[in-house]
Amino acid sequence: MRNGACLAVAREEGRDQAARLLPAIGETLERAGIGRREIDLIAVTVGPGSFTGVRVGLAAARGLAVGLGVPLAGVSTTSVLLAQASTTERLAVAAVDTHLGDWFCALGEGEALPFATSTQDLVARLSGRACLVIGHGVKPLVEALVADGTDATASDTPPDPVILAGLALRSSVEAWAVQNREEGLPRPLYLRGVNITLPDGARRTVE
Numbered sequence: 001m002r003n004g005a006c007l008a009v010a011r012e013e014g015r016d017q018a019a020r021l022l023p024a025i026g027e028t029l030e031r032a033g034i035g036r037r038e039i040d041l042i043a044v045t046v047g048p049g050s051f052t053g054v055r056v057g058l059a060a061a062r063g064l065a066v067g068l069g070v071p072l073a074g075v076s077t078t079s080v081l082l083a084q085a086s087t088t089e090r091l092a093v094a095a096v097d098t099h100l101g102d103w104f105c106a107l108g109e110g111e112a113l114p115f116a117t118s119t120q121d122l123v124a125r126l127s128g129r130a131c132l133v134i135g136h137g138v139k140p141l142v143e144a145l146v147a148d149g150t151d152a153t154a155s156d157t158p159p160d161p162v163i164l165a166g167l168a169l170r171s172s173v174e175a176w177a178v179q180n181r182e183e184g185l186p187r188p189l190y191l192r193g194v195n196i197t198l199p200d201g202a203r204r205t206v207e
């Protein structure tokens with residue numbers, strides 16, 4: 001983005017994203033007509049999300065920021081999703097599938113704190129309020145909420161990088177630089193330990 005205008009955007013889906021990430025960034029910069037030394041700020045989602053996805057994305061962003069000598073802005077995935085909500089008539093619910101039978105969610109607007117929740121617990125938190133559930137692959141969650149009697153609709157969409165950039169730019173580049181110096185580069189936002197598979201096939205969570 002430059003002066004609030006999006007110059008180019010790219011999206012990678014499927015497997016091997018770690019291998020394709022840096023080439024995709026290079027292609028996007030070329031398409032935008034931007035040299036890497038023209039970059040003033042890098043923004044990245046810090047989670048919650050899959051352990052590998054958050055780790056790979058954040059590691060790449062940290063490496064680029066250090067290599068280019070620019071600040072790194074970290075924004076939670078749920079904050080980006082909440083900012084994408086298209087209605088104020090329903091409570092916005094950002095949702096990220098953990099692929100472990102539950103969800104990472106945040107309710108409301110802006111910097112609402114994310115939490116891990118089951119469908120049943122989310123129904124209790126909603127307390128009968130009509131909601132718009134926003135995130136990638138959220139239709140199963142919405143179907144479960146509706147089955148439990150909650151008035152829920154789905155906005156099935158991934159986090160928008162343009163929204164991410166806009167949220168990052170609510171603070172100045174200088175402010176992010178100060179925060180990086182005082183607090184270090186953004187760290188991953190994990191809501192639980194990582195699930196690993198042991199050599200014997202058993203699974204365990206490591207905090």
